[in-house]
Amino acid sequence: MLTFLQFFIFSLAVFRLTRLIVYDKITQFIRNPFHYEIEEVDEDGNIETYIEIKGKGLRAWIGELLSCYWCMGIWCSVFLLGLWYMWPTAGNFLLIILAIAGLAGxxxxxxxxLIDK
Structure with a gap:
């Protein structure tokens, strides 16, 4: 069973890993085979970005998964918990890095x- 501290660290780590995969530009290369990114300019001149899922079958399923924060969060949880159980040293290292980055974010x-108010 996880302690509260471990649960908190896992939560921050899953938060960060999920955002990294679903939203961050650095991992866009992972999403590109499964998504089209469509940019439109609204009436105020703001750029709105939408995604469209590519393909059918497995490709579309992966595209849906990569665009769903909740779905990806479950799989990131499974991955991190599995890594922690199977390879505790590397798991702890990755968890701490992701948790610190998540809290910093x-x-x-x-x-x-606060500054923008």
Whole structure:
């Protein structure tokens, strides 16, 4: 069973890994075979980006998975928990890195909102 601290670290790590896969530009190469990105300019001149799933069957299923934060979060949880059980040293290392990055991202979002007010 996980302690509260381990659960908190896992939660932050899953949050960060999920955002990394679903949203971050650095992992766009993973999503490109499964998504079209469509940019449109709205009436105020803001650029809106939409995705369209490519293909059918397995390709479309993977595209849906990569575009769904909730779905990807489950699979990231399975991956990180499995890694932690199978290879604890590497699992702990990756969990701590992702958890620190996740918390830093949350802090940055809060500070940005406070500054922009």
């Amino acid at each position: 949350i802090i940055e979002a809060i500070v940005t909102r």
